[in-house]
Amino acid sequence: MVHEEYKEMLSxxxxxxxxxxxxQALNQHLSHCATCREELDQWNAAAATLAxxxxxxxxxxxxxxxxxxxxxxxxxNAQPDSAAKVVAGPHVLPFKQPPRNVWQSIGxxxxxAAAVIFAALLVSLIILWKQNREAHAELTKLSNETKxxxxxxxxxxxxxxxxxxxxxxxxxxSATNMAPGASAKLAFDKNGHAMLMAKGxxxxxxxxxxxxWYIVGNKQMPGKVFTPDSTGNGVLEDQMPAVxxxxxxxxxxxxxxxxxxxxxxxTYLHSAS
Amino acid sequence: xxPEQAQTTDVELLHAVAHGDEHAxxxxxxxxxxxxxxxxxxxxxxxxxxxDVLQEVFLQVWxxxxxxDEKRGRPFTWLVTLARSRAIDRLRALASRERLAxxxxxxxxxxxSDAASDAIRAEQRDLVTNALAQLPDEQKRALMLAxxxxxxxxxxxxxxxxxxxxxxxxxRAGMTKLRELLANKSENFGF
Numbered sequence: 001m002v003h004e005e006y007k008e009m010l011s012x013x014x015x016x017x018x019x020x021x022x023x024q025a026l027n028q029h030l031s032h033c034a035t036c037r038e039e040l041d042q043w044n045a046a047a048a049t050l051a052x053x054x055x056x057x058x059x060x061x062x063x064x065x066x067x068x069x070x071x072x073x074x075x076x077n078a079q080p081d082s083a084a085k086v087v088a089g090p091h092v093l094p095f096k097q098p099p100r101n102v103w104q105s106i107g108x109x110x111x112x113a114a115a116v117i118f119a120a121l122l123v124s125l126i127i128l129w130k131q132n133r134e135a136h137a138e139l140t141k142l143s144n145e146t147k148x149x150x151x152x153x154x155x156x157x158x159x160x161x162x163x164x165x166x167x168x169x170x171x172x173x174s175a176t177n178m179a180p181g182a183s184a185k186l187a188f189d190k191n192g193h194a195m196l197m198a199k200g201x202x203x204x205x206x207x208x209x210x211x212x213w214y215i216v217g218n219k220q221m222p223g224k225v226f227t228p229d230s231t232g233n234g235v236l237e238d239q240m241p242a243v244x245x246x247x248x249x250x251x252x253x254x255x256x257x258x259x260x261x262x263x264x265x266x267t268y269l270h271s272a273s
Numbered sequence: 274x275x276p277e278q279a280q281t282t283d284v285e286l287l288h289a290v291a292h293g294d295e296h297a298x299x300x301x302x303x304x305x306x307x308x309x310x311x312x313x314x315x316x317x318x319x320x321x322x323x324x325d326v327l328q329e330v331f332l333q334v335w336x337x338x339x340x341x342d343e344k345r346g347r348p349f350t351w352l353v354t355l356a357r358s359r360a361i362d363r364l365r366a367l368a369s370r371e372r373l374a375x376x377x378x379x380x381x382x383x384x385x386s387d388a389a390s391d392a393i394r395a396e397q398r399d400l401v402t403n404a405l406a407q408l409p410d411e412q413k414r415a416l417m418l419a420x421x422x423x424x425x426x427x428x429x430x431x432x433x434x435x436x437x438x439x440x441x442x443x444x445r446a447g448m449t450k451l452r453e454l455l456a457n458k459s460e461n462f463g464f
Contacts, residue, residue, distance in 0.1 A: 008445060011444065011445050011448035011449065012419075012426060012441065012444055012445065012448075014448070015416070015419040015420055015444070015448070016357075016358065016361060016419070016423070017419035017424065017425050017426050017429070017444065018425065018426065019425050019426060019427050020425075041345045041346050042452070043448065043452070044346060044350055044354055045346050045347065045350045046448060046451055046452040046455065047354075047420065047448070048349060048350040048353040048354055048357075049397070049401050049451070049455060050401070050416065050417075050420045050421075050451075051308060051309075051311075051312040051353040051356075051357065052308070052397055052398045052401040052402075053401055053402065053405060053417075054311045054312045054314075054315035054316075054421070055311050055315070056307040056308055056310075056311040057307060057310045057311040057314045057320075057323075058306075058307055058310065059306055059307075059310040059320075059323070059324050059327055060320075060324060062324075063306075063324050063327055063328055064299070064302055064306070066328055067298075067302065067328055067331045067332060067335075068295065068299070070328075070332060071295055071298070071332070071335050072295070075293070075295075216366075219365075221362070239329075239332065239333065239336065241359070241362055242325075242326075242329065242359075242362065242363055242366065243362040243363060243365065243366035246366070258340075259340075
């Protein structure tokens with residue numbers, strides 16, 4: 001197919017009305033055609049105006065409350081650095097005040113002595129300032145480490161809660177030829193909260209990241225992206241699309257770091273159908 | 274027409290949401306809930322399902338606001354696209370025969386919005402309504418079946434008993450006309 005043919009498919013893509021094969025082909029083209037991506041943005045804007053053809057409707061006030069409850073519960077689980085803030089709070093060492101009007105009372109000799117004292121105080125101040133700065137840097141480093149440990153602990157706690165909760169299901173992802181030593185498990189609860197734990201993945205090249213996909217039938221829905229640590233381990237939390245809850249298949253591909261709407265890169269891990 | 278200032282505020286609100294500001298999320302919810310809920314009810318034909326999906330949409334906004342890129346489009350487009358995509362996923366999962374049957378009956382009397390409670394978008398709503406009224410019926414029907422019923426081009430062809438090539442042509446012509454009509458009327462639709 002040539003560029004012009006893909007271009008003619010863009011308006012239908014904005015309506016999500018392309019048949020599967022056409023959609024796959026166009027997504028492949030979009031991954032390397034900036035002109036078509038820009039034009040698709042414009043068709044998306046045009047398609048979105050159709051929403052205004054529907055009558056407006058007022059949802060129950062409970063919906064807003066449920067949303068706020070859920071994000072607050074998530075924030076509580078994540079423990080946003082409240083403890084770290086305490087550690088990293090203002091830390092200023094008190095400076096001594098230099099004595100005032102010294103030379104007026106003891107004459108010129110006193111003035112020299114005062115100058116020496118002043119110089120000594122100045123040196124002391126510089127030393128104190130440097131110590132203060134080092135202490136502050138150390139505290140910042142410690143607070144970052146504390147935050148990282150807290151996040152790690154919170155994640156492990158969430159993993160524990162999820163794995164022991166009734167109704168949590170587990171899927172195993174096997175490696176493809178792209179990463180023979182890799183493996184992963186994905187746990188997901190009845191609310192669609194999913195946690196992926198992968199190991200043995202090769203380091204993602206610069207500008208690339210691994211992306212999780214939810215596959216139902218021949219539809220592939222994008223999940224979040226992640227990059228493994230230096231040992232090849234990666235953990236990812238995500239919210240599954242509701243449609244993927246019944247008979248999900250999962251896959252991990254290598255994509256541009258920002259993630260893609262449809263898979264474009266090689267598959268590294270895949271669960272059984 | 275939506276004032277420029279309000280538009281800027283939407284972008285700022287989404288940036289604030291990306292930084293974990295729940296008040297910003299509440300503002301976005303207040304501003305868009307009736308439009309998005311109206312869209313979801315229209316697609317899902319069920320208030321209960323629509324409320325469920327509306328909750329999912331705003332949780333996704335909370336988690337993924339950082340993905341919003343104002344260079345690629347307006348907040349309105351991003352939110353509507355997100356909501357519609359979720360609703361179509363839900364619709365296809367439900368695969369309700371009953372609903373499809375209802376869609377057939379509904380299609381003949383596509384009702385464009387009544388008096389808009391959302392004053393900010395009332396004028397845009399009128400423009401869309403008028404633009405759709407200017408499309409030939411077969412083009413408008415193809416667009417409506419795709420947008421609100423989540424049907425693919427092949428499914429629309431089967432539904433209307435028309436050749437696939439004809440349906441593709443109608444959709445493309447309808448979208449092109451819609452875009453031209455709205456682009457002439459307003460600079461604030463984002464294209």
